[in-house]
Amino acid sequence: MTTTLKPLREQVLVVTGATSGNGLAITEAAVARGAAVVAVARNAAALDALRARLAADGGRITICVADVSDAEAVERVATTAIDAFGGFDSWINNAGTGTYGTLEQVPVADHRRVFDVNYFGVLHGSLVAARHLRTRGGAIINVGSILGDRSIVQQGPYCATKHAVQALTDTLRMELETAGAGISVTLVKPGAIDTPFPEHARNFMDQPPRLPQPLYAPQVVADAVLFACAHPRRTLYAGGGGLLASLMAQVAPRLSDFVMEAGGTRAQQKPGDAGDPARRDNLDQPRADALRGSRDVFARKSSIALQIQKVPSPLLVLGVLGAGAAVVLGRRRRGAGR
Structure with missing residues (x-):
């Protein structure tokens, strides 16, 4: 079955983690561009407020309160989409959570909880979406992270889940292609994004957490995700800083x-500024x-690297970037050797 995706304005999207950060940016941008959205989150009050705000401007939106770690709750999301809009065309697995602290500091129960949301939540959503899209085609977009390429200290459980999500996404893509399902499967890898993630994460460090620069606005992730809803892509990096970090991890x-x-x-770490309690x-x-x-931080509102990836054949450009990074690192090494 050929993978043919509808224009975004003709689509119904399921968005998990829709009341905060990247999920909220995706939902707002999708509705603004004419798509219908099934917004999914645990926060019932925030969902009600989101629906009221977007519907008041003529947006097509329905909501479903669900924790994606619960497989039965995720099944209910699909039922909500069918009841409200007759089904869905793209399913975006965005919900996520995290911790800050060493592997030893974070209790094993918290490791499991991060996996329940970040990995099993994506698995639940992917299986439900694939089952419903097999007969009509569509897109599954999983929001991973550059930390699936390059682990970082103090976020071990989160990094592990994003490595697992990459493996899950690649496996899902191969299985659906083998079956001729006509479903596009994309992994979006954001860099550091100015969302409430550091405030939402459970913290075991002795200082309040933050995300390192360069930061990008959540709308950059929304741009990547909504592009993938209408244009088949294997992987999209949201933010040039993250892409360079990934390339550096592979080269050196x-x-x-x-x-x-x-x-x-x-x-x-952000000493003395814990954010909104x-x-x-x-x-x-x-x-x-x-x-x-x-917090008052600078976040870039666009990403040139993302725009390059949108062109039909971005591999040449990315290859040039990778070669450039290798040359720079090689010069630094030679300089250090002297």
């Missing part, structure tokens, strides 16, 4: 380790949601 993994060991913890620690229960983090 040990150098990347040393850089991370030397400054990774400090780059993820109403958002703190949503690992087990929803907390206050928002589009952006509560």
Whole structure:
């Protein structure tokens, strides 16, 4: 079956984690561009407010309160989409959670909870979406992370889940292609995005957490995701900073380790600024949601690297970028040897 995706304005999208950060940006942008959205999250009050706000402007939106770690709840999402819009065309697995702290500091129960949401939530959504899209075609977009390419200190469980999501996504794509299902499967890999994630994450460090620069606005991720809904792509990096970090990890993994060991913890700490206390620690229960983090930070509103990836044959451009990174690293190594 040939993979043919509808224009975005003709689609119904399912978006998990829709009340905060990247999910909220995806939902707002999709509705603004004429798509219908099934917004999914744990936060019932935030979902009600989101529906009221977007519907008041003529947006097509329905909501479903669900924790994606619950397989039965995810099945209910599909039923909601069918009841409201007759089905869906793209399913976006975006919901996620995390912790800050060493592998030893984070209790095993919290490791499992991060996997329940970030990995099993994607698995549940992918299986439900694939089953419903087999007869009509469509797209499954999983929101991963550059931390699926390059692990970072203090976020071990989160990094592990994003590595697992990459493997899951690649396997799903191959299985659906073998079956001729006509379903596009895309992995979107954001870099550091200015969302409430550091405030929502459970923190075991002795300082408040933050995300390191360069930061990008959540709309950059929304741009990548909505593009993938209408244009088949294997992978899209949201943010040039993340793409360069990924390339560096592949070209010089040990150098990347040393850089991370030397400054990774400090780059993820914000002494004296814990952010909005109403958002703190949503690992087990929803907390206050928002589009952006509560701190005053600079976040880029667009990504040239993402726009390059949208062209029909971006591999040549990415190859040039990779070769350039290799040359720069080679010069640095030679300079250090002298």
